[in-house]
Amino acid sequence: MLLQWEGVLLKHLRELAVNIGRRPTGSWNNQRAAAYLVDQLTASNLEVAQQPFPCLDWHRGEAVLVAPETKIPLRSADYSGPCDAKGPLVSIGTLTALQESCLRGSIVFLHGSLTAEALSPKNFRFYNPAAHQEILALLEEKQPAGIITPSLQSDQYISVIEDGDFSIPCAVIALDAVPALLHLAGSSVRLFIGSRRRASHGSNVLAKTGRQGPRAILTAHFDTKPDTPGALDNAVGTAALLTLAEYWQERPLTDSVELVFFNGEDYFSNPGETLYFDTVLQRPHDIRWAANVDGIGLRESSQGAAAFGWPAQWKTDLEQAYHQNGIVAMEPWQQGDHMLYVLNDIPTLAFTSVGIFDIVDSVVHTADDTLDLVEPTKVLQVVRCLDELVRKFV
Numbered sequence: 156m157l158l159q160w161e162g163v164l165l166k167h168l169r170e171l172a173v174n175i176g177r178r179p180t181g182s183w184n185n186q187r188a189a190a191y192l193v194d195q196l197t198a199s200n201l202e203v204a205q206q207p208f209p210c211l212d213w214h215r216g217e218a219v220l221v222a223p224e225t226k227i228p229l230r231s232a233d234y235s236g237p238c239d240a241k242g243p244l245v246s247i248g249t250l251t252a253l254q255e256s257c258l259r260g261s262i263v264f265l266h267g268s269l270t271a272e273a274l275s276p277k278n279f280r281f282y283n284p285a286a287h288q289e290i291l292a293l294l295e296e297k298q299p300a301g302i303i304t305p306s307l308q309s310d311q312y313i314s315v316i317e318d319g320d321f322s323i324p325c326a327v328i329a330l331d332a333v334p335a336l337l338h339l340a341g342s343s344v345r346l347f348i349g350s351r352r353r354a355s356h357g358s359n360v361l362a363k364t365g366r367q368g369p370r371a372i373l374t375a376h377f378d379t380k381p382d383t384p385g386a387l388d389n390a391v392g393t394a395a396l397l398t399l400a401e402y403w404q405e406r407p408l409t410d411s412v413e414l415v416f417f418n419g420e421d422y423f424s425n426p427g428e429t430l431y432f433d434t435v436l437q438r439p440h441d442i443r444w445a446a447n448v449d450g451i452g453l454r455e456s457s458q459g460a461a462a463f464g465w466p467a468q469w470k471t472d473l474e475q476a477y478h479q480n481g482i483v484a485m486e487p488w489q490q491g492d493h494m495l496y497v498l499n500d501i502p503t504l505a506f507t508s509v510g511i512f513d514i515v516d517s518v519v520h521t522a523d524d525t526l527d528l529v530e531p532t533k534v535l536q537v538v539r540c541l542d543e544l545v546r547k548f549v
């Protein structure tokens with residue numbers, strides 16, 4: 156593609172990842188980003204619709220545990236409500252201990268088998284083991300004043316519980332501070348978490364070409380985790396689709412294509428995805444194939460895609476489009492918005508940067524996910540490939 160399209164891509168990238176910046180679902184910035192999408196897509200002569208839903212606007216506050224002779228810094232779990240409570244510190248390391256405990260008014264330190272992995276949020280539809288729900292239900296029943304969990308990683312704060320629907324405030328402690336905390340078990344402590352929850356709303360943005368009939372769907376989520384400008388995750392995918400929409404003004408499509416901008420991939424309960432699953436995907440037979448774009452354009456990384464249920468008769472054309480645009484075929488992975496289509500037996504492609512999986516927690520979900528990680532020409536490789544596929548397969 157010509158230099159002109161790099162300029163268009165950069166315009167959208169800067170607006171999303173710099174001018175708007177962090178845009179967690181339900182926030183003012185998230186609503187600004189949705190309004191930007193509506194404006195841009197309308198200007199590209201697409202039929203634009205929004206799918207609104209209720210959600211939280213969550214603000215992180217500081218968190219600390221105060222004991223008689225020490226203060227231990229904590230980090231508020233994402234989506235936690237506020238807490239300012241004094242009580243005995245109770246250490247609980249097994250399900251049996253949790254079942255037999257009396258916790259009302261206490262500050263609980265959960266660890267051991269209870270915090271071996273992230274617990275699925277109560278209302279998360281797509282993956283929700285009964286064992287996770289049992290732990291959360293027991294905690295809500297026993298009503299401790301607050302919960303502390305060890306981070307899931309040694310070099311940063313990754314919470315076991317991230318759930319805006321969970322009623323008990325939660326904070327995370329760094330792994331190297333765990334011995335000091337265990338030492339305090341039984342003493343009276345004060346847990347302070349300054350985070351706030353506010354009722355808000357968000358919306359998916361859908362845009363289609365005017366034609367009727369079976370369609371291809373290209374998707375990208377535009378929300379971010381709470382503390383990141385989300386350049387790679389996922390201003391790149393959003394800007395790629397906006398660039399395509401402008402490109403189609405100059406080189407019109409003859410077939411039916413829909414662009415779906417999901418809102419909620421990085422929010423605890425995936426509200427936009429769930430709403431879309433329950434509405435549009437109740438009629439999956441209208442959809443010929445789908446492609447999701449998330450995390451493309453990483454500097455010094457190949458661009459890749461994984462195919463799910465891709466029809467045998469389309470394979471040669473797909474390989475050719477990959478080849479012409481330098482796209483590498485990847486092994487399928489199960490996390491991400493592409494799974495909405497896979498679950499409905501729709502032929503699906505998931506595009507990303509091959510190297511992204513190594514930096515998800517260390518870079519992508521942090522404040523370091525900025526535009527200097529993005530190489531625009533690599534994003535345009537995917538844009539070109541998607542344009543070719545749309546012209547081939549609809």
Ligand SMILES: [Zn+2]
Nearest residue numbers: 388389420449
């Ligand atoms: Zn993402």
